[in-house]
Amino acid sequence: MAGRGRAWRIGAVGLVLLLTGCGGRPAADPVRTEVQRMLDRRSAALLGHDEQAYAATGTRAQYTRLRALPLASFAYRVTAVRRTASGATADAELSYRVAGYDKAPVGARRTLTLGRTADGHWYVATERPAREAGQQLWDQGTVSAVRGAHSLVLGTGGTAGLSAFARLADRAVPAVSGVWGTRWSRRVVVLVPESLAGMAALLGAPAAEYKGIAAVTTGEAGGSGRAPADRVVVNPEAYAMLGDAGKQIVLTHETTHVATRADTTAATPLWLSEGYADWIGYLDTGRTPAEAAPELARAVRAGEVPRALPDDKDFGFTSDPVKLARAYESGWLACRMIAEQWGAARLGAFYRAVGTHGERPGAVEEALREVLGTTPQAFTTRWQTYVTTHLR
Numbered sequence: 001m002a003g004r005g006r007a008w009r010i011g012a013v014g015l016v017l018l019l020t021g022c023g024g025r026p027a028a029d030p031v032r033t034e035v036q037r038m039l040d041r042r043s044a045a046l047l048g049h050d051e052q053a054y055a056a057t058g059t060r061a062q063y064t065r066l067r068a069l070p071l072a073s074f075a076y077r078v079t080a081v082r083r084t085a086s087g088a089t090a091d092a093e094l095s096y097r098v099a100g101y102d103k104a105p106v107g108a109r110r111t112l113t114l115g116r117t118a119d120g121h122w123y124v125a126t127e128r129p130a131r132e133a134g135q136q137l138w139d140q141g142t143v144s145a146v147r148g149a150h151s152l153v154l155g156t157g158g159t160a161g162l163s164a165f166a167r168l169a170d171r172a173v174p175a176v177s178g179v180w181g182t183r184w185s186r187r188v189v190v191l192v193p194e195s196l197a198g199m200a201a202l203l204g205a206p207a208a209e210y211k212g213i214a215a216v217t218t219g220e221a222g223g224s225g226r227a228p229a230d231r232v233v234v235n236p237e238a239y240a241m242l243g244d245a246g247k248q249i250v251l252t253h254e255t256t257h258v259a260t261r262a263d264t265t266a267a268t269p270l271w272l273s274e275g276y277a278d279w280i281g282y283l284d285t286g287r288t289p290a291e292a293a294p295e296l297a298r299a300v301r302a303g304e305v306p307r308a309l310p311d312d313k314d315f316g317f318t319s320d321p322v323k324l325a326r327a328y329e330s331g332w333l334a335c336r337m338i339a340e341q342w343g344a345a346r347l348g349a350f351y352r353a354v355g356t357h358g359e360r361p362g363a364v365e366e367a368l369r370e371v372l373g374t375t376p377q378a379f380t381t382r383w384q385t386y387v388t389t390h391l392r
Contacts, residue, residue: 031122032081035090035114038122039076046074058115058124065138068145069154072099076110088114088122091130101152101187102229109133134204137191150174155192165190165234168248172255179280180348184259190232190251199235209317214238214250217257230258245285253281263355267363270315275331276351279339282332289336289390293329295322297391305388306330308380330387337386342372 038057045053046063054063076092090112095105109130114122129135137143141156148166150173155162169188177186193199200207203218210216219230232254239247256277257264264273282292290297299306310327317324338347350371357363368374374382 029081031083031088032078032090035081035088035122036076036078039078039092039112039124042124043074043076047071056123059126062127062138065142068143069138070099070145070152072097072102073105081114087116087125090114097229098152098189101185101189103185104229106229106231108136129204132204135201137193137202140193140198140201150186151188151190153190153192155194156198157192157194162192165192165251168251169232169255171248172252175252175283176255176259176280179283179344180256180259184262186259188232188255188258189230190234192234192236194236196235196237199233202233210235212238212321213317214242214246215254217254219258219261230261232258249281249285253277256280260351263352265355265357265363267357268351268354269309269364270312271309271327271331271334272351272354272364274315274328275333275335276347278328278332279335279347289333293333293391295325296329296333296387299326300388300391305384307384309334309383333387333390334383337383338372341382346371 042054042057045051045057046066051060051063054060074094074096076094078090078092080091082089092110092112094108094110096108097103097105110133111128111130112124113126115125116122129139137154137156144155144157144159144162146153146159146162146166148170151166151169153162153165153169169190173186173188177184191202193202196211197207200210203210203216213235215232215234217230217232232251239250242250254277257273260273260276278292296306306326310330314323314327335347338350342350350367353367353371354363357366365376368376368379372379
């Protein structure tokens with residue numbers, strides 16, 4: 001599950017031919033091999049903080065932009081090379097890990113424009129995201145970093161303001177661990193671009209899809225037991241409209257997604273994953289159901305009690321904002337009800353049980369029976385009563 005977040009309103013190209021040897025297997029493309037070796041040297045120079053060696057492989061702009069990012073690994077895998085009139089263009093898969101934070105690498109598709117020196121050596125002239133791929137933060141400027149006790153906050157506008165995000169994230173991590181448990185990295189990486197447009201570029205999506213969304217968490221669904229690299233990506237324009245309590249709720253919500261990622265699978269409905277993140281986010285805030293679920297409360301008071309828990313499609317960022325708010329609020333109240341009537345530990349067990357079933361159909365039904373001792377129909381009826389009781 002990637003890119004989810006709380007809906008807080010407010011020249012001529014030639015072809016490189018592969019020659020077939022006598023054994024029938026394609027011969028290695030010498031240009032591709034040379035380019036791969038050059039990129040290997042480039043990556044080693046970056047990791048070794050050797051700016052001179054890095055500059056020998058091409059433009060050093062990226063070196064400067066990446067200087068503040070603590071890297072444990074950084075490597076390219078060339079997937080294609082196309083000769084051009086002035087040099088070549090290479091497609092590559094970039095993978096990298098942030099030291100102390102990523103257990104698994106972040107992957108990115110990149111396109112590199114290559115030139116050739118007079119003595120025949122390849123070098124990087126420019127590098128950019130591949131077509132339809134999202135940007136990396138350093139594509140937007142020089143990366144600045146602020147470390148917290150449990151967090152790393154990265155931005156491109158200098159360090160001013162990043163410390164505030166680190167403080168909120170440092171409070172969020174122990175708050176989440178206190179409920180979910182400590183079997184996760186207990187560290188979070190927060191990306192703070194300078195604008196909504198910057199956020200959308202990192203996510204590879206139109207800015208209109210994230211207008212009014214304070215933050216999202218990127219990452220792949222888990223289930224393998226190996227937590228993938230997650231990033232909390234902030235929309236600074238929407239985030240700035242929140243009060244202090246709202247900002248903390250957002251960071252705690254997104255940190256919950258990082259903590260639960262390995263136990264979140266395709267079987268996990270969004271009402272559960274988003275509702276659970278909201279439930280932890282609202283803990284100890286003193287918010288009443290009517291205060292935290294105003295749109296759903298308005299509907300209930302008008303006699304529009306929801307007939308069923310929201311479907312995943314109801315959580316689309318491009319949908320009706322009122323409908324979207326009701327979907328989040330409905331999921332939150334469902335998780336709040338489980339915590340109150342079955343206990344917080346049983347709520348966490350239910351979440352994990354759904355994920356354990358992977359992509360098998362009926363995962364929620366099985367988890368309801370195994371962990372809560374109920375059926376989907378009985379659970380829905382109970383939830384409707386709970387919603388009505390608390391929002392009228």
